[in-house]
Amino acid sequence: MRHEKIIRRALQRYWRWQRALTLGARGMVIDDRGAILLVRHTYTPGWTFPGGGVEFGESTAEALRRELAEEANVTLTGPAELFGVYSNANAFPGDHVVLYVVRDWHQATMPKPNREIAGVGFYAPDSLPDDTTAGTRRRIAEVKDGAARSDDW
Numbered sequence: 001m002r003h004e005k006i007i008r009r010a011l012q013r014y015w016r017w018q019r020a021l022t023l024g025a026r027g028m029v030i031d032d033r034g035a036i037l038l039v040r041h042t043y044t045p046g047w048t049f050p051g052g053g054v055e056f057g058e059s060t061a062e063a064l065r066r067e068l069a070e071e072a073n074v075t076l077t078g079p080a081e082l083f084g085v086y087s088n089a090n091a092f093p094g095d096h097v098v099l100y101v102v103r104d105w106h107q108a109t110m111p112k113p114n115r116e117i118a119g120v121g122f123y124a125p126d127s128l129p130d131d132t133t134a135g136t137r138r139r140i141a142e143v144k145d146g147a148a149r150s151d152d153w
Contacts, residue, residue: 022095025063026051028083028143029074029102035122036140038132039071042118046133049099050074050120060098068102072120073111078104083143088135088153097135097153101143 026049029037038047050071054063061080068074080100088095111120123129125144128137141147 020094022092023054023060024051024088024095024097025054025060025067025100026097027064027068027074027080027100027102028139029068029072029105031122033124034144035124036128037072037074037120037122038129038136039117040119040129040131042116046131046136047119047123047129048133048136049139051097054098061100064098064100064102068105071111071117073107073109074102075106075108076102076104077106080104083139084149086135086153087151090152099139 027037028049031037037050039050040047050068051064052067052071054060058066060082064080065076068076080102083099083101086097086099088097111117113119123132125140128140135153138147138150138153142149
């Protein structure tokens with residue numbers, strides 16, 4: 001009986017390693033003028049939506065709230081709308097991104113750059129920074145223009 005338990009745990013760890021799945025939550029924060037909040041991380045190129053990894057024991061909604069506060073000083077004042085779940089296999093096999101649209105929020109102050117975030121700003125969809133990531137541009141087109149949804153980030 002004890003050997004079965006050890007073998008089962010070893011196999012579970014192997015399966016998790018073989019089928020490693022990562023999950024991130026991002027928020028498309030839209031202001032009353034229709035501008036979209038973007039951040040530029042210090043560790044990866046391009047502008048994208050604020051967000052990050054979902055921690056063990058954390059829901060995607062909880063991760064969204066935490067990441068918005070950490071990266072952009074944004075507090076949700078109403079529910080965020082779950083928009084889609086995307087495969088991000090181009091970045092990492094097994095990676096998935098959950099996108100929320102955030103319309104009810106508050107930001108006391110715009111955060112200053114720090115070790116993780118090089119820049120934060122609101123941009124009109126037709127005036128995005130040149131180095132806005134392709135996935136971010138596609139999501140904006142899906143939400144704002146009704147473009148066909150993709151399964152891939």
